[in-house]
Amino acid sequence: MSAPRRAPGGFPVVGIIGGGQLARMCAGPAAELGITLSVLAEAPDASAALVIPSAPVGDHTDVDAVLAFAAECDVVTFDHEHVPAEVLSALAASGVPMHPTPEALVFAQDKLAMRERLTALGIPCPRWAEARTAADVTAFGDDVGWPVIAKTPRGGYDGKGVRVVASADDLADWLERAAAEDSPLLLEEKVPFTRELAVLLARSPSGQAAAWPVVETVQTDGICTEVIAPAADLDTDTAARATEAGLRIAGELGVTGVLAVELFELPGGEFVVNELAMRPHNSGHWSMDGAVTGQFEQHLRAVLDLPLGSPKPRHRWTVMGNILGGDHPELYPAYRHVMARDPEIKAHLYGKGVRPGRKIGHVNVSGDDLADLRERARHAADYIEGAVTE
Amino acid sequence: MSAPRRAPGGFPVVGIIGGGQLARMCAGPAAELGITLSVLAEAPDASAALVIPSAPVGDHTDVDAVLAFAAECDVVTFDHEHVPAEVLSALAASGVPMHPTPEALVFAQDKLAMRERLTALGIPCPRWAEARTAADVTAFGDDVGWPVIAKTPRGGYDGKGVRVVASADDLADWLERAAAEDSPLLLEEKVPFTRELAVLLARSPSGQAAAWPVVETVQTDGICTEVIAPAADLDTDTAARATEAGLRIAGELGVTGVLAVELFELPGGEFVVNELAMRPHNSGHWSMDGAVTGQFEQHLRAVLDLPLGSPKPRHRWTVMGNILGGDHPELYPAYRHVMARDPEIKAHLYGKGVRPGRKIGHVNVSGDDLADLRERARHAADYIEGAVTE
Known part of the structure; x- marks a missing residue:
């Protein structure tokens, strides 16, 4: 080499x-x-x-x-x-x-380890349980209410790691595999969330940390399609508590580099942690154009133990729209329309071949009028992926 | 290949x-x-x-x-x-x-061709003349006043392309070489400028053009050391006329890609063109962090005949400070201090070895307080190059 x-x-x-x-x-x-x-x-x-x-x-x-x-x-x-x-x-x-170290990374690799650790730290989580048998599933569902969310702690079976189940019967195949591998499943209550939020921050080996503003992430069919930075109409106390939870997780788990903490926002300003990722994350792509320091620069600074850059937004709002693979393999010709329609759109393509539903790029757009920015980001992403033609 | x-x-x-x-x-x-x-x-x-x-x-x-x-x-x-x-x-x-085409590029390669063409277009230039003999030099100097500026139209002799001369005697060696090569020199009056400005714009083969705000460039010992975007206290009418001159030059010369028009600002709001460059230019490095579309993205869009991006500034002010090679070859260790002192500094290093006076990088910083930004950009650049140590 x-x-x-x-x-x-x-x-x-x-x-x-x-x-x-x-x-x-x-x-x-x-x-x-x-x-x-x-x-x-x-x-x-x-x-x-x-x-x-x-x-x-x-x-x-x-x-x-x-x-x-x-x-x-x-x-x-x-x-x-x-x-x-x-x-x-x-x-x-x-x-x-x-960076991150294996000791930290395990909490992003193993969802059961993550739930155990966050619960021990008092970080709000959905109610959860380990399940090895159909009886475990039935007991949990009867306790927290059906349906429940079942997850494979590491990776997934046949590419799927999450399933919504209405009874233990819905999970018979996974329980069989879990038993064969002597590896329990994770069950979580289906949280009645109002929207999804994400706390993104970076932490260096020296312990310095810097958090971007809390963002709203919009999922469509389980895939992130839009991020609004900062989250609109977010209660300032909720934002502060979410950021504090993110910083606490990073510190307690010894995370180095960028950490994304995905949250469910609940009615009344409460939240629970959904997932952790210890790397730059889709919820932070807005920062490439929308913040003084983007997440990729910050991740490099963090893993090198350099002082971190300012996570301050450059604009009132930045909206990110993901570009997903569709039926249309030729992406570049769309540039002519998208760039002419909106000279402020920032396109980011990944050099990947098109497959349906695959993340192949994103757009960012910043400004003062959130509704307008959302329309523009959505149109540009849809046009590049071929979902709209005018 | x-x-x-x-x-x-x-x-x-x-x-x-x-x-x-x-x-x-x-x-x-x-x-x-x-x-x-x-x-x-x-x-x-x-x-x-x-x-x-x-x-x-x-x-x-x-x-x-x-x-x-x-x-x-x-x-x-x-x-x-x-x-x-x-x-x-x-x-x-x-x-x-x-892009640019050879027909346009010649006006950036050959300063005599540039002066002839701009003068024919009525674009304000310093008074100038072609010189082949000592008598030509004396006549020009006696006409416009001594000293005068002598330039080799293409490249330079022994790495030097500009000389300030107080008499024809000061130019004897260059005149000898010019005669041997049958290639005249360019003489220009020494303009009593108040400061240097630059108009930076991009033009596509389709004829679309977009100009960034007029900037002030600060030269030290003939090397650009600082750019202030936009130029402070610039009369709006002067800015409009300078931009219009830049757009007219781009259109008349058929420039494609980024064009930099370096200007001398004169007392009373007038200006003359100093130099042209048909490529991204030091006067536009601020746009990498300070504008919605930076000059390097815009150059790519222009040469591909894609619609151009918005040249709108993202901030009230952006200051660029060049990092010049000094005595200190180890640049990276300075990051710890510079980044810790100022989390908003954007450093851009070029991967080049240090040689005294060589442009090896630059910093950008944006915000609302120009004096503060200038101090911060200067300190960061000086610290990285090793000129200051605290």
């Missing part, structure tokens, strides 16, 4: 395991900061490999490949949570600094 | 001849837009080659190298003005679209 080419002046090499769009979007900020990136990519045409010169192809589950990759880097971080524990242990043993 | 890897979706390849920092700073916007860049680089460690995967090494004066490079690109543009006319002609004959 050839070594990444270092810039003169003492600038470090940051290695990213995984060559998806999150690694790709670090490329611009890294070039600006003078930092060299190296990406362990899934394929030569991985999203990040298209824009980063050092992008050796290798498997993130292969200890030797990961160690050889990491040996050329000053610090290693991640594009996703899928690096197995044994690879993380070997990496830690090799002495290359890694 | 291996072909640059194209992204799926119909996205084009933009080739840039020259791998300096201007090419490098296109990398982030290109990745965001999904556009592939390819750079004909001076060396494997050229500034742009460090951050762009397709960066074949080749000589911009070598017709075969340039044609082989361009054959893999959908459009070709430039990092600098030094591609010789015969190479440009061969490139034009090969049929690869090129």
